[in-house]
Amino acid sequence: MSGIASHDELRDLAMLYTLGALETNLADCAEARAIEAHLHECDACRDEVALAQVGTAMIARSAAEAPPQELKQRLLAAVAETPRRHGSGSNIARWTAVAAAITVLIAFAMLLRPHQPSEGPVAIYLQSATTQASGVVRAPGGDAMTVEVEHLAALPAGEVYQLWSIAPGAKPAPGPTFTAGSQGTAHVTMHASPEKGLVIAVTIEPAGGSQAPTTRPFLTGALQ
Template structure:
Protein backbone atom coordinates (compact mmCIF):
# COMPACT_ATOMS: atom_id res chain seq x y z
CA UNK A 1 0.00 0.00 0.00
CA UNK A 2 1.31 3.46 -0.84
CA UNK A 3 0.49 6.87 0.52
CA UNK A 4 1.40 10.18 -1.11
CA UNK A 5 2.15 13.23 0.99
CA UNK A 6 1.53 16.80 -0.10
CA UNK A 7 5.06 17.02 -1.47
CA UNK A 8 4.64 13.93 -3.62
CA UNK A 9 6.79 11.69 -1.40
CA UNK A 10 5.50 8.12 -1.47
CA UNK A 11 5.81 6.14 1.74
CA UNK A 12 4.81 2.73 3.09
CA UNK A 13 5.13 1.01 -0.28
CA UNK A 14 5.89 -2.70 -0.05
CA UNK A 15 8.66 -4.06 -2.22
CA UNK A 16 8.54 -7.33 -4.13
CA UNK A 17 10.61 -9.13 -1.50
CA UNK A 18 11.14 -9.11 2.25
CA UNK A 19 14.90 -8.23 2.18
CA UNK A 20 14.14 -4.99 0.31
CA UNK A 21 11.38 -4.10 2.78
CA UNK A 22 13.82 -4.62 5.65
CA UNK A 23 16.59 -2.66 3.94
CA UNK A 24 14.23 0.25 3.36
CA UNK A 25 12.94 0.32 6.94
CA UNK A 26 9.48 -1.22 6.52
CA UNK A 27 9.80 -3.89 9.20
CA UNK A 28 6.78 -2.61 11.17
CA UNK A 29 4.52 -3.02 8.12
CA UNK A 30 5.52 -6.71 8.05
CA UNK A 31 4.29 -7.41 11.60
CA UNK A 32 0.81 -8.57 10.62
CA UNK A 33 1.88 -10.95 7.85
CA UNK A 34 4.52 -12.29 10.27
CA UNK A 35 1.78 -12.88 12.85
CA UNK A 36 -0.33 -14.68 10.22
CA UNK A 37 2.59 -16.98 9.29
CA UNK A 38 2.28 -15.59 5.75
CA UNK A 39 6.06 -15.66 5.31
CA UNK A 40 8.44 -18.49 4.49
CA UNK A 41 10.86 -19.96 7.02
CA UNK A 42 13.73 -18.09 5.37
CA UNK A 43 11.81 -14.81 5.45
CA UNK A 44 10.87 -15.34 9.08
CA UNK A 45 14.53 -15.94 9.93
CA UNK A 46 15.50 -12.70 8.12
CA UNK A 47 12.90 -10.74 10.09
CA UNK A 48 13.94 -12.36 13.40
CA UNK A 49 17.58 -11.53 12.73
CA UNK A 50 16.70 -7.94 11.78
CA UNK A 51 14.61 -7.12 14.87
CA UNK A 52 17.17 -8.54 17.31
CA UNK A 53 19.10 -5.27 17.40
CA UNK A 54 16.72 -2.93 15.56
CA UNK A 55 15.25 -0.01 17.53
CA UNK A 56 11.84 -0.96 16.10
CA UNK A 57 12.13 -4.44 17.63
CA UNK A 58 9.90 -3.87 20.69
CA UNK A 59 7.21 -2.11 18.64
CA UNK A 60 7.33 -4.90 16.03
CA UNK A 61 6.84 -7.59 18.69
CA UNK A 62 3.99 -5.62 20.25
CA UNK A 63 2.22 -5.39 16.86
CA UNK A 64 2.68 -9.14 16.37
CA UNK A 65 1.21 -9.75 19.83
CA UNK A 66 -1.77 -7.50 19.13
CA UNK A 67 -2.39 -9.19 15.78
CA UNK A 68 -2.40 -12.65 17.32
CA UNK A 69 -4.60 -11.48 20.17
CA UNK A 70 -7.04 -10.09 17.60
CA UNK A 71 -7.14 -13.47 15.88
CA UNK A 72 -7.76 -15.27 19.15
CA UNK A 73 -10.66 -13.10 20.28
CA UNK A 74 -12.17 -12.85 16.78
CA UNK A 75 -12.66 -16.60 16.40
CA UNK A 76 -15.92 -17.87 17.85
CA UNK A 77 -16.12 -21.68 17.66
CA UNK A 78 -19.35 -23.34 16.63
CA UNK A 79 -21.51 -23.80 19.69
CA UNK A 80 -22.39 -27.36 20.70
CA UNK A 81 -26.05 -28.14 21.54
CA UNK A 82 -26.85 -28.92 25.18
CA UNK A 83 -25.35 -32.25 26.20
CA UNK A 84 -28.74 -33.81 27.08
CA UNK A 85 -30.47 -32.72 23.86
CA UNK A 86 -29.57 -35.79 21.82
CA UNK A 87 -30.62 -38.18 24.62
CA UNK A 88 -33.92 -36.33 25.04
CA UNK A 89 -34.62 -36.58 21.30
CA UNK A 90 -33.75 -40.28 21.26
CA UNK A 91 -35.96 -40.90 24.28
CA UNK A 92 -38.85 -39.07 22.60
CA UNK A 93 -38.39 -41.05 19.37
CA UNK A 94 -38.31 -44.35 21.27
CA UNK A 95 -41.49 -43.52 23.20
CA UNK A 96 -43.24 -42.46 19.99
CA UNK A 97 -42.11 -45.65 18.31
CA UNK A 98 -43.45 -47.81 21.19
CA UNK A 99 -46.76 -45.97 21.09
CA UNK A 100 -46.98 -46.50 17.33
CA UNK A 101 -46.22 -50.21 17.79
CA UNK A 102 -49.10 -50.59 20.21
CA UNK A 103 -51.50 -48.72 17.94
CA UNK A 104 -50.34 -50.37 14.70
CA UNK A 105 -48.96 -53.90 15.25
CA UNK A 106 -48.23 -54.27 11.54
CA UNK A 107 -45.36 -51.78 11.64
CA UNK A 108 -43.25 -52.55 14.73
CA UNK A 109 -39.92 -51.87 12.96
CA UNK A 110 -40.64 -48.30 11.90
CA UNK A 111 -38.69 -46.81 14.82
CA UNK A 112 -35.41 -48.56 14.04
CA UNK A 113 -34.66 -46.74 10.76
CA UNK A 114 -35.46 -43.38 12.41
CA UNK A 115 -33.03 -44.11 15.25
CA UNK A 116 -30.36 -45.29 12.81
CA UNK A 117 -30.80 -42.25 10.56
CA UNK A 118 -30.51 -39.85 13.48
CA UNK A 119 -27.38 -41.56 14.75
CA UNK A 120 -25.86 -41.39 11.27
CA UNK A 121 -26.73 -37.70 11.00
CA UNK A 122 -25.07 -37.05 14.35
CA UNK A 123 -21.94 -38.89 13.21
CA UNK A 124 -21.81 -36.81 10.03
CA UNK A 125 -22.15 -33.59 12.00
CA UNK A 126 -19.30 -34.58 14.32
CA UNK A 127 -17.11 -35.46 11.34
CA UNK A 128 -17.81 -32.09 9.69
CA UNK A 129 -16.86 -30.33 12.92
CA UNK A 130 -13.57 -32.24 13.12
CA UNK A 131 -12.51 -31.71 9.50
CA UNK A 132 -13.97 -28.25 8.96
CA UNK A 133 -12.99 -26.62 12.24
CA UNK A 134 -9.39 -25.94 11.29
CA UNK A 135 -10.33 -24.49 7.91
CA UNK A 136 -12.95 -22.20 9.47
CA UNK A 137 -10.42 -21.01 12.04
CA UNK A 138 -7.74 -20.22 9.46
CA UNK A 139 -10.07 -18.43 7.02
CA UNK A 140 -11.95 -16.60 9.76
CA UNK A 141 -8.78 -15.58 11.57
CA UNK A 142 -7.09 -14.27 8.43
CA UNK A 143 -10.16 -12.23 7.48
CA UNK A 144 -10.47 -10.87 11.01
CA UNK A 145 -6.83 -9.85 11.02
CA UNK A 146 -6.98 -7.93 7.75
CA UNK A 147 -10.21 -6.15 8.72
CA UNK A 148 -9.51 -5.54 12.42
CA UNK A 149 -5.98 -4.30 11.82
CA UNK A 150 -7.13 -1.49 9.56
CA UNK A 151 -6.20 -3.07 6.26
CA UNK A 152 -2.53 -3.58 7.16
CA UNK A 153 -1.59 -7.16 6.42
CA UNK A 154 -1.66 -9.75 3.69
CA UNK A 155 -4.35 -7.96 1.69
CA UNK A 156 -2.43 -4.70 1.69
CA UNK A 157 0.83 -6.44 0.86
CA UNK A 158 -0.62 -8.21 -2.18
CA UNK A 159 -2.46 -5.09 -3.28
CA UNK A 160 0.75 -3.06 -3.16
CA UNK A 161 2.59 -5.59 -5.29
CA UNK A 162 -0.15 -5.49 -7.93
CA UNK A 163 -0.25 -1.67 -8.15
CA UNK A 164 1.20 -0.48 -11.52
CA UNK A 165 3.04 2.42 -9.89
CA UNK A 166 4.70 0.15 -7.32
CA UNK A 167 5.61 -2.41 -9.95
CA UNK A 168 7.72 0.22 -11.71
CA UNK A 169 9.10 1.96 -8.62
CA UNK A 170 10.10 -1.33 -6.99
CA UNK A 171 11.46 -3.00 -10.14
CA UNK A 172 15.01 -4.31 -9.82
CA UNK A 173 16.17 -2.32 -12.87
CA UNK A 174 14.42 0.98 -12.09
CA UNK A 175 16.42 4.08 -12.99
CA UNK A 176 15.47 7.48 -11.60
CA UNK A 177 16.36 10.97 -12.75
CA UNK A 178 15.04 14.36 -11.72
CA UNK A 179 14.86 17.63 -13.64
CA UNK A 180 13.97 21.14 -12.54
CA UNK A 181 10.67 22.52 -13.82
CA UNK A 182 10.69 26.21 -14.83
CA UNK A 183 8.84 28.18 -12.18
CA UNK A 184 9.85 25.85 -9.36
CA UNK A 185 9.68 22.19 -8.39
CA UNK A 186 11.01 19.03 -9.99
CA UNK A 187 9.85 16.19 -12.18
CA UNK A 188 11.20 12.74 -11.33
CA UNK A 189 11.18 10.02 -13.99
CA UNK A 190 11.46 6.43 -12.75
CA UNK A 191 11.91 4.03 -15.68
CA UNK A 192 11.94 0.23 -15.79
CA UNK A 193 12.83 -1.61 -18.98
CA UNK A 194 11.56 -4.86 -17.46
CA UNK A 195 8.10 -3.29 -17.05
CA UNK A 196 8.39 -1.29 -20.31
CA UNK A 197 7.01 1.65 -18.34
CA UNK A 198 8.01 4.78 -16.50
CA UNK A 199 6.48 6.83 -13.70
CA UNK A 200 6.38 10.64 -13.68
CA UNK A 201 6.09 12.34 -10.29
CA UNK A 202 5.90 16.14 -9.98
CA UNK A 203 7.10 17.60 -6.69
CA UNK A 204 6.55 21.22 -5.67
CA UNK A 205 5.30 22.24 -9.11
CA UNK A 206 2.63 24.96 -9.21
CA UNK A 207 -0.58 24.15 -11.10
CA UNK A 208 -0.90 25.38 -14.67
CA UNK A 209 -2.70 28.72 -15.20
CA UNK A 210 -6.49 28.80 -15.16
CA UNK A 211 -7.95 27.02 -18.15
CA UNK A 212 -4.69 25.13 -18.72
CA UNK A 213 -3.23 21.75 -17.76
CA UNK A 214 0.14 20.10 -18.02
CA UNK A 215 0.21 17.35 -20.65
CA UNK A 216 2.64 14.46 -20.92
CA UNK A 217 4.05 13.31 -24.25
CA UNK A 218 6.44 10.61 -25.33
CA UNK A 219 8.74 11.38 -28.23
CA UNK A 220 9.16 8.20 -30.32
CA UNK A 221 12.63 6.94 -31.22
CA UNK A 222 11.69 6.83 -34.89
CA UNK A 223 11.13 10.59 -34.98
CA UNK A 224 7.39 10.40 -35.54
CA UNK A 225 4.85 12.76 -33.95
CA UNK A 226 4.70 13.09 -30.14
CA UNK A 227 2.26 10.68 -28.50
CA UNK A 228 -0.14 12.15 -25.89
CA UNK A 229 0.07 10.37 -22.53
CA UNK A 230 -2.45 12.19 -20.38
CA UNK A 231 -2.91 15.49 -18.57
CA UNK A 232 -2.21 16.71 -15.04
CA UNK A 233 -4.54 19.28 -13.50
CA UNK A 234 -4.36 20.81 -10.01
CA UNK A 235 -5.92 17.69 -8.43
CA UNK A 236 -3.66 15.12 -10.11
CA UNK A 237 -0.46 17.13 -10.37
CA UNK A 238 1.15 15.64 -7.24
CA UNK A 239 0.08 12.06 -8.02
CA UNK A 240 2.34 9.61 -9.89
CA UNK A 241 1.46 8.92 -13.53
CA UNK A 242 2.36 5.61 -15.19
CA UNK A 243 3.22 5.59 -18.90
CA UNK A 244 3.63 2.38 -20.93
CA UNK A 245 5.83 1.95 -23.98
CA UNK A 246 9.24 2.89 -22.62
CA UNK A 247 11.06 0.81 -25.24
CA UNK A 248 9.71 2.86 -28.16
CA UNK A 249 10.28 6.31 -26.60
CA UNK A 250 13.43 8.41 -26.63
CA UNK A 251 12.19 11.19 -24.33
CA UNK A 252 9.28 12.42 -22.26
CA UNK A 253 8.06 15.99 -22.69
CA UNK A 254 5.67 18.22 -20.76
CA UNK A 255 3.73 21.05 -22.33
CA UNK A 256 1.01 23.44 -21.14
CA UNK A 257 -2.24 22.81 -23.01
CA UNK A 258 -5.90 23.89 -22.83
CA UNK A 259 -8.03 22.05 -20.27
CA UNK A 260 -8.86 18.61 -21.64
CA UNK A 261 -5.54 18.29 -23.46
CA UNK A 262 -4.55 18.40 -27.10
CA UNK A 263 -3.99 15.80 -29.81
CA UNK A 264 -0.69 17.50 -30.68
CA UNK A 265 1.47 19.97 -28.71
CA UNK A 266 0.32 23.58 -29.10
CA UNK A 267 3.18 25.14 -27.09
CA UNK A 268 6.90 24.57 -26.70
CA UNK A 269 7.73 21.98 -24.01
CA UNK A 270 8.44 23.34 -20.55
CA UNK A 271 10.53 20.23 -19.95
CA UNK A 272 12.09 17.42 -21.99
CA UNK A 273 13.82 14.49 -20.26
CA UNK A 274 15.71 11.82 -22.18
CA UNK A 275 14.74 8.23 -21.32
CA UNK A 276 17.43 5.60 -20.88
CA UNK A 277 15.58 2.64 -22.33
Protein backbone atom coordinates (compact mmCIF):
# COMPACT_ATOMS: atom_id res chain seq x y z
CA MET A 1 0.00 0.00 0.00
CA SER A 2 1.50 3.31 -0.93
CA GLY A 3 0.85 6.40 1.13
CA ILE A 4 -1.87 6.82 3.69
CA ALA A 5 -5.16 5.29 2.63
CA SER A 6 -8.48 7.04 3.08
CA HIS A 7 -11.07 5.87 5.57
CA ASP A 8 -13.11 4.10 2.89
CA GLU A 9 -10.02 2.38 1.54
CA LEU A 10 -9.04 1.19 5.01
CA ARG A 11 -12.57 -0.02 5.64
CA ASP A 12 -12.46 -2.06 2.43
CA LEU A 13 -9.00 -3.38 3.25
CA ALA A 14 -10.12 -4.45 6.71
CA MET A 15 -13.05 -6.34 5.23
CA LEU A 16 -10.97 -7.96 2.48
CA TYR A 17 -8.15 -8.80 4.87
CA THR A 18 -10.50 -10.58 7.22
CA LEU A 19 -11.98 -12.59 4.35
CA GLY A 20 -8.48 -13.46 3.13
CA ALA A 21 -8.95 -11.67 -0.19
CA LEU A 22 -6.07 -9.24 0.07
CA GLU A 23 -2.72 -9.56 -1.64
CA THR A 24 -0.70 -11.60 0.77
CA ASN A 25 2.87 -10.57 0.37
CA LEU A 26 5.03 -8.90 2.93
CA ALA A 27 3.81 -5.45 2.03
CA ASP A 28 0.60 -6.46 3.72
CA CYS A 29 2.38 -6.53 7.06
CA ALA A 30 2.67 -2.76 6.81
CA GLU A 31 -0.83 -2.67 5.35
CA ALA A 32 -2.15 -4.73 8.22
CA ARG A 33 -0.56 -2.39 10.75
CA ALA A 34 -2.14 0.61 9.07
CA ILE A 35 -5.50 -1.12 9.31
CA GLU A 36 -4.96 -2.02 12.94
CA ALA A 37 -3.94 1.51 13.87
CA HIS A 38 -7.05 2.84 12.16
CA LEU A 39 -9.30 0.30 13.89
CA HIS A 40 -8.33 1.65 17.27
CA GLU A 41 -9.99 4.93 16.45
CA CYS A 42 -12.84 3.96 14.13
CA ASP A 43 -16.01 2.22 15.28
CA ALA A 44 -17.34 1.92 11.73
CA CYS A 45 -14.30 -0.04 10.62
CA ARG A 46 -14.43 -2.28 13.67
CA ASP A 47 -18.00 -3.08 12.66
CA GLU A 48 -16.73 -3.87 9.17
CA VAL A 49 -14.26 -6.39 10.58
CA ALA A 50 -16.97 -7.96 12.72
CA LEU A 51 -19.16 -8.21 9.62
CA ALA A 52 -16.40 -9.92 7.65
CA GLN A 53 -15.57 -12.24 10.57
CA VAL A 54 -19.13 -13.49 10.76
CA GLY A 55 -19.45 -13.90 6.99
CA THR A 56 -16.09 -15.64 6.70
CA ALA A 57 -16.98 -17.96 9.55
CA MET A 58 -20.26 -18.84 7.83
CA ILE A 59 -18.54 -19.52 4.51
CA ALA A 60 -16.02 -21.79 6.24
CA ARG A 61 -18.67 -23.59 8.30
CA SER A 62 -20.87 -24.10 5.25
CA ALA A 63 -18.20 -26.44 3.89
CA ALA A 64 -18.06 -28.60 7.05
CA GLU A 65 -18.01 -32.29 6.29
CA ALA A 66 -17.29 -35.29 8.46
CA PRO A 67 -13.91 -36.86 7.76
CA PRO A 68 -13.54 -40.63 7.55
CA GLN A 69 -13.59 -42.27 10.98
CA GLU A 70 -10.16 -43.84 10.46
CA LEU A 71 -8.58 -40.38 10.31
CA LYS A 72 -9.20 -39.88 14.01
CA GLN A 73 -7.73 -43.27 14.84
CA ARG A 74 -4.65 -42.45 12.76
CA LEU A 75 -4.30 -39.08 14.42
CA LEU A 76 -4.66 -40.44 17.95
CA ALA A 77 -2.06 -43.10 17.15
CA ALA A 78 0.31 -40.39 15.92
CA VAL A 79 -0.34 -38.36 19.06
CA ALA A 80 0.36 -41.37 21.26
CA GLU A 81 3.76 -41.70 19.60
CA THR A 82 4.63 -38.09 20.31
CA PRO A 83 3.87 -37.60 24.00
CA ARG A 84 3.99 -34.04 25.19
CA ARG A 85 5.90 -32.75 28.13
CA HIS A 86 3.57 -32.61 31.12
CA GLY A 87 3.68 -29.20 32.75
CA SER A 88 1.66 -26.35 34.10
CA GLY A 89 0.28 -25.49 30.67
CA SER A 90 0.86 -21.82 31.23
CA ASN A 91 1.90 -19.70 28.30
CA ILE A 92 5.19 -18.86 29.94
CA ALA A 93 5.95 -22.50 30.62
CA ARG A 94 5.08 -23.46 27.08
CA TRP A 95 7.15 -20.72 25.54
CA THR A 96 10.05 -21.54 27.82
CA ALA A 97 9.85 -25.15 26.72
CA VAL A 98 9.76 -24.18 23.06
CA ALA A 99 12.62 -21.75 23.53
CA ALA A 100 14.65 -24.36 25.36
CA ALA A 101 14.00 -26.94 22.66
CA ILE A 102 15.01 -24.56 19.92
CA THR A 103 18.13 -23.54 21.82
CA VAL A 104 19.17 -27.16 22.37
CA LEU A 105 18.55 -28.06 18.73
CA ILE A 106 20.44 -25.07 17.50
CA ALA A 107 23.31 -25.71 19.90
CA PHE A 108 23.49 -29.25 18.57
CA ALA A 109 23.39 -28.06 14.99
CA MET A 110 26.14 -25.58 15.72
CA LEU A 111 28.43 -28.41 16.83
CA LEU A 112 28.13 -29.87 13.33
CA ARG A 113 29.17 -26.66 11.65
CA PRO A 114 32.63 -25.16 11.32
CA HIS A 115 31.82 -21.55 12.15
CA GLN A 116 31.76 -20.01 15.59
CA PRO A 117 28.50 -20.13 17.56
CA SER A 118 26.51 -16.91 17.67
CA GLU A 119 26.54 -14.83 20.77
CA GLY A 120 24.27 -12.15 22.09
CA PRO A 121 20.80 -12.01 23.59
CA VAL A 122 17.89 -13.65 21.82
CA ALA A 123 15.78 -10.97 20.14
CA ILE A 124 13.03 -13.08 18.55
CA TYR A 125 12.01 -16.65 18.05
CA LEU A 126 10.75 -17.11 14.53
CA GLN A 127 7.68 -19.30 14.21
CA SER A 128 5.89 -20.86 11.28
CA ALA A 129 2.24 -21.82 11.40
CA THR A 130 2.42 -24.26 8.52
CA THR A 131 5.97 -25.60 8.30
CA GLN A 132 8.29 -27.27 10.74
CA ALA A 133 10.81 -24.45 10.24
CA SER A 134 11.72 -22.32 13.22
CA GLY A 135 14.48 -19.91 14.04
CA VAL A 136 16.10 -17.63 16.50
CA VAL A 137 17.31 -14.07 15.96
CA ARG A 138 20.09 -12.71 18.15
CA ALA A 139 21.13 -9.11 18.59
CA PRO A 140 24.76 -9.08 19.73
CA GLY A 141 24.81 -5.28 19.59
CA GLY A 142 25.05 -2.55 16.97
CA ASP A 143 23.16 -2.90 13.72
CA ALA A 144 23.90 -6.55 13.07
CA MET A 145 21.65 -9.46 13.94
CA THR A 146 22.29 -13.15 13.47
CA VAL A 147 19.51 -15.42 12.31
CA GLU A 148 19.62 -19.18 12.76
CA VAL A 149 16.94 -21.28 11.13
CA GLU A 150 16.35 -25.01 11.20
CA HIS A 151 14.04 -27.57 9.60
CA LEU A 152 14.27 -25.81 6.27
CA ALA A 153 13.27 -27.69 3.15
CA ALA A 154 15.78 -27.97 0.31
CA LEU A 155 14.67 -25.68 -2.50
CA PRO A 156 14.59 -26.42 -6.21
CA ALA A 157 17.36 -24.96 -8.39
CA GLY A 158 16.78 -21.29 -9.06
CA GLU A 159 15.17 -20.53 -5.70
CA VAL A 160 16.67 -19.24 -2.48
CA TYR A 161 15.49 -18.17 0.93
CA GLN A 162 15.63 -14.46 1.69
CA LEU A 163 15.48 -12.53 4.94
CA TRP A 164 13.47 -9.33 5.31
CA SER A 165 13.33 -6.71 8.02
CA ILE A 166 10.23 -4.59 8.27
CA ALA A 167 10.24 -1.53 10.49
CA PRO A 168 6.81 -0.42 11.75
CA GLY A 169 4.94 1.30 8.93
CA ALA A 170 7.75 0.73 6.43
CA LYS A 171 8.10 -1.46 3.38
CA PRO A 172 10.09 -4.68 3.73
CA ALA A 173 13.83 -4.08 3.48
CA PRO A 174 15.62 -6.89 1.64
CA GLY A 175 18.15 -8.90 3.61
CA PRO A 176 20.61 -11.56 2.52
CA THR A 177 19.64 -14.68 0.61
CA PHE A 178 20.61 -18.13 1.79
CA THR A 179 20.08 -21.81 1.22
CA ALA A 180 19.54 -24.66 3.66
CA GLY A 181 22.56 -26.69 4.67
CA SER A 182 22.57 -30.47 4.52
CA GLN A 183 20.92 -30.60 7.96
CA GLY A 184 18.20 -28.16 6.90
CA THR A 185 19.79 -25.36 8.88
CA ALA A 186 21.10 -21.92 8.01
CA HIS A 187 23.04 -19.23 9.80
CA VAL A 188 22.87 -15.72 8.39
CA THR A 189 23.96 -12.27 9.49
CA MET A 190 21.80 -9.32 8.52
CA HIS A 191 22.12 -5.60 9.06
CA ALA A 192 19.12 -4.06 10.78
CA SER A 193 18.73 -2.12 13.98
CA PRO A 194 16.90 -4.23 16.59
CA GLU A 195 14.10 -1.81 17.42
CA LYS A 196 10.75 -2.63 19.02
CA GLY A 197 8.13 -3.72 16.49
CA LEU A 198 10.68 -4.73 13.87
CA VAL A 199 9.44 -7.78 11.97
CA ILE A 200 11.90 -10.35 10.69
CA ALA A 201 10.56 -12.66 7.99
CA VAL A 202 11.75 -15.29 5.54
CA THR A 203 10.39 -15.85 2.03
CA ILE A 204 11.33 -17.94 -0.99
CA GLU A 205 12.68 -15.86 -3.85
CA PRO A 206 14.27 -16.37 -7.27
CA ALA A 207 18.04 -16.96 -7.16
CA GLY A 208 19.82 -13.69 -6.52
CA GLY A 209 17.07 -12.42 -4.26
CA SER A 210 14.43 -9.75 -4.74
CA GLN A 211 14.11 -6.08 -3.91
CA ALA A 212 10.50 -6.64 -2.80
CA PRO A 213 9.08 -9.98 -1.66
CA THR A 214 7.42 -12.07 -4.36
CA THR A 215 6.02 -14.78 -2.08
CA ARG A 216 4.33 -14.80 1.28
CA PRO A 217 6.54 -15.19 4.34
CA PHE A 218 6.45 -18.62 5.91
CA LEU A 219 8.49 -17.71 8.96
CA THR A 220 8.04 -14.52 10.96
CA GLY A 221 8.65 -12.92 14.31
CA ALA A 222 8.38 -9.41 15.74
CA LEU A 223 10.57 -7.72 18.33
CA GLN A 224 8.54 -6.96 21.42
